[in-house]
Amino acid sequence: MQKISIRNLSEHIGEEITLQGWLFNKRSSGKIKFLILRDGTGYLQCVYFKGSVSEEVFELADRIGQESSITVRGKVKVEPRAPGGYELDATVLTVISEAHDYPITPKEHGIEFLMDHRHLWLRSTKQAAIMRIRHRLIKAIRDFFDNNGFTLMDPPILTPAACEGTSTLFETEYFDLGKAYLTQSGQLYAEAGAMALGKVYTFGPTFRAEKSKTRRHLTEFWMVEPEVAFANLNDDMDLAEEFLEYIVQTVLKEREEELKVLERDTTLLQNVKRPLPRITYKEAVEILRKNDIDFQYGNDFGGTDETIISNQFDRPVMVHRYPAEVKAFYMKRDPENEKLALAVDVLAPEGYGEIIGGSQREDDYNTLLKRIEEHNLPREAFEWYLDLRKYGSVPHAGFGLGLERTVGWICGLDHVRETIPFPRMIYRNTP
Amino acid sequence: MQKISIRNLSEHIGEEITLQGWLFNKRSSGKIKFLILRDGTGYLQCVYFKGSVSEEVFELADRIGQESSITVRGKVKVEPRAPGGYELDATVLTVISEAHDYPITPKEHGIEFLMDHRHLWLRSTKQAAIMRIRHRLIKAIRDFFDNNGFTLMDPPILTPAACEGTSTLFETEYFDLGKAYLTQSGQLYAEAGAMALGKVYTFGPTFRAEKSKTRRHLTEFWMVEPEVAFANLNDDMDLAEEFLEYIVQTVLKEREEELKVLERDTTLLQNVKRPLPRITYKEAVEILRKNDIDFQYGNDFGGTDETIISNQFDRPVMVHRYPAEVKAFYMKRDPENEKLALAVDVLAPEGYGEIIGGSQREDDYNTLLKRIEEHNLPREAFEWYLDLRKYGSVPHAGFGLGLERTVGWICGLDHVRETIPFPRMIYRNTP
Secondary structure (H helix, E strand, O other): OOOOOHHHHHHHOOOEEEEEEEEEEEEEEOOEEEEEEEOOOOEEEEEEEOOOOOHHHHHHHHHOOOOOEEEEEEEEEEOOOOOOOEEEEEEEEEEEEOOOOOOOOOOOOOHHHHHHOHHHHOOOHHHHHHHHHHHHHHHHHHHHHHOOOOEEOOOOOEEOOOOOOOOOOOEEEOHHHOEEEEOOOOHHHHHHHHHHHOEEEEEEEEEOOOOOOOOOOOOEEEEEEEEEEOOOHHHHHHHHHHHHHHHHHHHHHHOHHHHHHOOOOOHHHHOOOOOOOEEEHHHHHHHHHHOOOOOOOOOOOOHHHHHHHHOOOOOOEEEEEEEHHHOOOOEOEEOOEEEEEEEEEEEEOOOOEEEEEEEEEOOOHHHHHHHHHHOOOOHHHHHHHHHHHHOOOOOEEEEEEEHHHHHHHHHOOOOHHHOOOOOOEOOEOOO | OOOOOHHHHHHHOOOEEEEEEEEEEEEEEOOEEEEEEEOOOOEEEEEEEOOOOOHHHHHHHHHOOOOOEEEEEEEEEEOOOOOOOEEEEEEEEEEEEOOOOOOOOOOOOOHHHHHHOHHHHOOOHHHHHHHHHHHHHHHHHHHHHHOOOOEEOOOOOEEOOOOOOOOOOOEEEOHHHOEEEEOOOOHHHHHHHHHHHOEEEEEEEEEOOOOOOOOOOOOEEEEEEEEEEOOOHHHHHHHHHHHHHHHHHHHHHHOHHHHHHOOOOOHHHHOOOOOOOEEEHHHHHHHHHHOOOOOOOOOOOOHHHHHHHHOOOOOOEEEEEEEHHHOOOOEOEEOOEEEEEEEEEEEEOOOOEEEEEEEEEOOOHHHHHHHHHHOOOOHHHHHHHHHHHHOOOOOEEEEEEEHHHHHHHHHOOOOHHHOOOOOOEOOEOOO
């Protein structure tokens, strides 16, 4: 399967080779044509000298437009001044499919235009770099759990009931069974998995039919959710910081080149190492007040609040023990203060906000039943979930990490819409 | 993070250790109680001698029911006769949560009862083994592509149009943009990815609102779909056989123990090695006729047909060049016979049917446009897909492998419903 590609040119120095790809860019300098070839693995400058190649080839090099698919042949030369460090002393040029008037030119385009042409925009250097970083991050996430004894448990996408309220759910008719809803989280199912296999994780698409039009919101996004039996909130925070260090440091190491393409200043990312600071919700509120924010104790933090809090630290900060009212029904209360949930949010630096939300789960049958009733959730839909507290309940905890927000943070992007191949937002479900 | 678990007991022989888990089973022999502990990583026989432990512990061991969560303490002993090869000479037993009347007992239960209790059924030895095999298969699939230069491109789940007709789609309201549909395949998006990154794969949940109630159908299932630029049907078949060999041999090697739990005869699986036989559709029809099947040339194969064809071979068989009418609009026709599509299906042995479907894609703009019109598909929805043929079109090919059918085949299961944690079928979307 190993074909010659631009990425492995170093193995072919001095050789006469053939490459296939697309014309990324070109320029001319009198009797020389420089064609930049991209093949999906990298970029290569192919040099055609007027006297050395036929008239037809030289004219063809002049005529073909950006993104034409081409075959080139020539000798690989080391050329430190060329992008990538190599150059092709080219002799042959044939066209597979000639393109003209490619819509995305090196000039500036508006974001809606680029989003309408997302299927082509992905070919740009920056978008391709983001996709390669996204892929490597996903691999790091999976490797971390696979290498630490977790079993993957894919949760269902079509679910009979809402995990956290019904107002932000996509719904569909499900044969004769009435409505089904697109999942917002695999967590409840992961809990069943943890009781079976000890340590599990889910990793799949989740959905929010939320009318939020911010730079942090997608209607469809991927979430990874580990769940661990015999774990408390402290264990959960230990796991979260070990996990974050591993995935961020791995991507920094393995995608250095792509981060350079994005001109990402990685100084703060280099700091993502254990231990991460841990502060209580109460301490976070004090930080806000010291920064002249008139924050009401008991409220949830907004985006601006999160930025102010995280700006106090040189790495992600864990905020734990939130007022139970702003957190989900399934979270266990702090035995030392029943008004607090044993919850933790991890806030990323540089204004990227919450990237992890986790908690120890309520493991007492009667308390959980009471919470379900207090939240007016349909008991019948949660009978199976209550069963987990009826048969061999154990302390357990887990968290969810939003993939796209994490990609946005690592890449230093202004908006999550560039972190996923084909983003879905309130005003967009195409292409 | 490394806690002592049953899986790593070999590192603790002779040591006094503490383990937490669930009571899987127990038996009594006069003055000895044998408690089988499961902790998600394995099973351990804990032996309590009447004289050596307190009366309370001995009574507790007698009283607690299946799936009670417990803590045990004792010394690890090598015991070749015990399941797993070790035994705990136990002295301490404490209960975390006492369970009684656990619904799933060692006796036989009907399938609907087990499916209603899927959240508990996953704790059984067989179901846990299937989940561990599923996980390892997923990892093998991802490793194969990650190690061969492919970039992962997660396709959208909510799509504006149907890939292969609208009759079997789940639909949902999408804000003010009208209807959106749950994806049936990421392929069209993977094609855009291949033009950007050369070799890509998608791997995510796909949906069919099909009223099929067979042992091979789920309404929600995972599919992996590689797509390669500059590849033809032969390259596609080369890739498929290399891929199948890798994933099957890896799972056989890495999940030997779990396959033994399932009592899987792996003889035929051991054969999944290159080269796989390649026959044309026409040759497959001849096989059916030789086996006294009155098969009409031009039809698609049914489940029984697939079984008869695959039974002629000692490993999966690739059937290629189908009549274009039974295949999708985007498949390229055979230049040597325009009535044939450059398609390939891979049929698994032992009656497991089609596990891979692939093809070379139509790469000519005008021909693809004609096909879209012939199939009465809305041109507007496919403009972006046509763009891939307008700007630098290249020969390209790919395939899709259904994860659950592959898990079913490797595990030797009668029905795909056991291959996914929480199966969705026409009559079931719970728990």
